Amino acid sequence: MSDSATPGAPSLAERSRRAVWHPCTQMKRHEREPLLAIASAEGPWLVDTGGRRYLDAVSSWWVNLFGHGHPHIRAALADQFATLDHVMLAGLTHEPVVALSERLGELTGLGHAFYASDGASATEIALKMSAHYWRNAGRPQKCEFVGLVGGYHGETVGALSVTDIALFREAYAPLVRLSAALPSPDARQAAPGEDAAACARRAAAALGDYLAQHHERTAALILEPLVQCAAGFAMHDAEYLRLARALCSRFEVHLICDEIAVGFGRTGTLFAHQQAASAEAPWRPDFLCLSKGLTGGTLPLSVVLCTDAVFEAFYDDRVARGFLHSHSYTGNPLACRAALAVLDLFEEGIDGEPVFERNRVTAARLNELCEPLSAHPRVRDARQLGMLWAWDIDDAGIDGFSGAYHLEAREQGLLLRPIGNTLYFMPPYVLDNAALEQLAGGALRALHAVCGS
Structure with missing residues (x-):
């Protein structure tokens, strides 16, 4: 799968930068930060035009409940x-x-x-x-x-x-x-x-x-x-x-x-x-x-x-x-x-399992996995309600924390977009244990990369 249909032709990301005015975006930013071109999606995963998968941990701007392409x-x-x-x-x-x-x-x-x-x-x-x-x-x-x-x-x-x-x-x-x-x-x-x-x-x-x-x-x-x-x-x-x-x-x-x-x-x-x-x-x-x-x-x-x-x-x-x-x-x-x-x-329910019961189990497991993230010295006010998680990051001395963290999270195979210095998760309700481990571990690794240990 290629980002460009013809060798030497502009990539899909570059074509988008030229033709599409993206929402809530300073478009000049994408001269140095290429857009992430998505080719397909299934369940909680997005797949880019190069075949790499990303966990959609913000539910594509908070809309996706049961995974992409639910049958x-x-x-x-x-x-x-x-x-x-x-x-x-x-x-x-x-x-x-x-x-x-x-x-x-x-x-x-x-x-x-x-x-x-x-x-x-x-x-x-x-x-x-x-x-x-x-x-x-x-x-x-x-x-x-x-x-x-x-x-x-x-x-x-x-x-x-x-x-x-x-x-x-x-x-x-x-x-x-x-x-x-x-x-x-x-x-x-x-x-x-x-x-x-x-x-x-x-x-x-x-x-x-x-x-x-x-x-x-x-x-x-x-x-x-x-x-x-x-x-x-x-x-x-x-x-x-x-x-x-x-x-x-x-x-x-x-x-x-x-x-x-x-x-x-x-x-x-x-x-x-x-x-x-x-x-x-x-x-x-x-x-x-x-x-x-x-x-x-x-x-x-x-x-x-x-x-x-x-x-x-x-x-x-x-x-x-x-x-x-x-x-x-x-x-x-x-x-x-x-x-x-x-x-x-x-x-x-999801596969016959009641949604809210499943979500309570998912939340408990993710809380457990996120204990090291919540304990990070830069974290303030760790909080969770239902299927929402948030951590305020003390980002003194870090220019552009949100953008820097977003890019580091992508390196971890995660779609995360902090709001200011607040890191949050709002994932779909269909994460298995492997996805939960990737989310918690990758989020912490990205924080270490941006803020240090």
Whole structure:
């Protein structure tokens, strides 16, 4: 297998550098660092055009749940393609979108589904839907939003307004209507003698103070339940979710849960916000945004689920009171069928083994294998939740840690992309023991190469 079809012709990586504007990338970097050209993938492995394998330890930007080319998902897509590839959803419908909406409603208690193609679009939908709800309710002044310090919800203009990552937001500040960013419950910010739950309560108190003053103009709070991934995998106690729900209900503010990254088992439950619920205290947001793992990493699809109360505010004879938003590929049958296949796997298991039981065994083994990594003298705040791992690296004196580590990890046969000085794993759920050993051992060797022993 060759990177170039013709001897002497430009490689696939070079052709890509010339023709493709790659996402979230300073393209000049690839003058000195060739793009990694991938020819195929199977299970947790990517294969480059030279035949070398790489363990996809970040699930191809957090989307791949059950490995590349999973036979159940592949069969479902082939069957659907033979029947119906696409049809507009305005004025028409089809079985996959109805079945998926029904199943998601049963799983979440949120019975109305609005579809798009990516996570940022889901954020835009939820924000617009919330503000429009309050307009329809006769309270148009409730059109402002609040998020958390370090929150990330996408890079379209509306999504950037509730994203608190300076690199993404500063360049486009003149275009963005900035929202308030309140203290994060990030457990790394706990004061001496304060545990994660107490840290969460302190952050919730700040939210309460803000809403007491600004609730008349605030449409919604948006947050990432349990883990703020782009903020360096900041993890927080579910107590914050419980308190935030109570405050939003008290002050008549919508709660939007962005589970684009953390949904579908990443945190140890199907949806992260479910860890805030109990039999005595049912818990659900007003809006739930899902994408990434929704199709198991096969096709673009996102969805916003909402309560009956939100839906009913738009249900009217007047067109102006409807939710006037659309995407050409809304509810694409192929993508919906892939999502249904993903839900099948959660119900039926991987090779007959329940997904969450398998993941608990995998996590325990990887924790054991990663003990030397966690003990490295440059590591701070080693943490793990479900199938997510993160380590902050004290990189004083290291220029460009993230890029340097990424290249060293590739030498170890691993696809890893640290966020700043945070090394993280978000692997597919199908790693065997050999893959786990390669991941833990290779990650440590790459750290030694970049930072020393």
